[in-house]
Amino acid sequence: MQDDWSLLGPLQWIRYVNKRVTVTAGKDEERRGWLLTVDPVSASLVLVDFREDGGTSVHVVMGHAVEEVQVLEEADEEMAERLRTSFLPSSSCSLDxxxxxxxxxxxxxxxxxxxxxxxxxxxxxxxxxxxxxxxxxxxxxxxxxxxxxxxxxxxxxxxxxxxxx
Amino acid sequence: MATPVSVLRLPKGPDPNSRGFDPRSPRFIALCRTSICTSAASEADPEQLQREQHARSVLRESFLRCLLSMTDKKVQFHMHEKVKVAATFGASDIDVLNFQVSNLHTPIGVQKEALIRCQDVISFTFDA
Missing domain, CATH: 3.30.250 (Rec A Protein; domain 2)
Structure with a gap:
């Protein structure tokens, strides 16, 4: 799908954000999850997986190991909001x-x-x-x-x- | 009778005023091309550059927040040749070249403190 993931650049990476993707990395590793972000320095992908038991697992795939990234589906609004707030500092401003x-x-x-x-x-x-x-x-x-x-x-x-x- | 041992020369260390290794050292050239250059299109067009830099900062901020939330968590590292190790995550350097971890569970025992070279890692997993 793309020649070299780590050379795509921020404008290309950001198009994958909030999409469910399958990433092939290394020899035969495959990871699936919602793409939260791509580090613009190392091209590493952060994949979030909301498990059925309520927990959240996070997979980070190092940019240098990425072979292929495939988009599976797009996030609806609810999922996009859930992703956006997943790592925000919990103490939001609630003082009078x-x-x-x-x-x-x-x-x-x-x-x-x-x-x-x-x-x-x-x-x-x-x-x-x-x-x-x-x-x-x-x-x-x-x-x-x-x-x-x-x-x-x-x-x-x-x-x-x-x-x- | 003591046998002479060859001296292992380490790369030149970080200079005190900067944030990394000597940019001319072989280690730096091999591993640390720190900043990814702007694309050719962005260099020519200032508006495009602005957009690219904005995208870059948005992506980087959420990556840094993710790293922050990983501190003191149990992390599973998947490395080459199907090696899997677990450790407590400490920190990463800004170029994402090394991770500092504690209690690294390796196949031959537990290492109290360790640096993991990111080039050796394929992916890592933790529970948020």
């Missing part, structure tokens, strides 16, 4: 606006106390234009492409949580 405002203020003044330049932008906090902290303002809610800044701010917020839970 007042509590969020209190937390935002707490994190903001803690960062200022540590001489970190921080600004409020809507319900987000921005640090030196390179890092964003979203609600509920925990260490896992920091977002930045700069690893060093990200690490420092996450540690600072961690310290805040430890001293004042």
């Amino acid at each position: 606006p007042e509590e969020l405002r209190r937390r935002r203020g707490g994190v903001r003044s803690w960062l200022q106390k540590n001489r970190v330049p921080v600004e409020e932008e809507g319900d987000e906090l921005k640090v030196a234009e390179v890092l964003t902290i979203r609600a509920p303002y925990g260490p896992e809610d920091c977002c930045s492409s700069n690893q060093i800044i990200l690490d420092r701010i996450q540690r600072l917020i961690q310290n805040l949580i430890q001293t004042d839970p």
Whole structure:
């Protein structure tokens, strides 16, 4: 079906997402499941299989071993949603606006106390234009492409949580 | 009488400011072509490039989330020659070249800590 799976590129891989596929890999391995994603670095496929007993098994097939990928069927909306949420962090934001405002203020003044330049932008906090902290303002809610800044701010917020839970 | 032993030379290690091995070392050239280049079509067309990069980031994010959820889980590795080993997953490097695992159950015993070379793995399975 395709010459070389690992050379297809993101735009081709994404067309297989949310489809049920059979992957042939290595000499005689065959795996079936719903394709959750393809790692764009290693071309590895993540296949999810919802078992009848309610459990979920995940198969990851390494990109270098892939021989063939065959599409069996497309996901309906329900299945696509199930796939989309299968690995999302479980703690979604369920705090009331007042509590969020209190937390935002707490994190903001803690960062200022540590001489970190921080600004409020809507319900987000921005640090030196390179890092964003979203609600509920925990260490896992920091977002930045700069690893060093990200690490420092996450540690600072961690310290805040430890001293004042 | 001690017999002389030849010295095994390891590849040049990572330099302290970077994130990997020396890009000119044979190991790097053989194993770590880190970034997959953009396609030829995308290089010519900025809009196409934008779409490609978006697709790339969406795919990578859910792959990283999958790796994260695998931490501390029992993972079955299927390797070449029908070798199957089980281990507790620890981490992967960014280029997906090595996995760090604990309690690797091999046919000759349990290895407390180990690195698995991804080139040797065909697939792996875990329960989410």
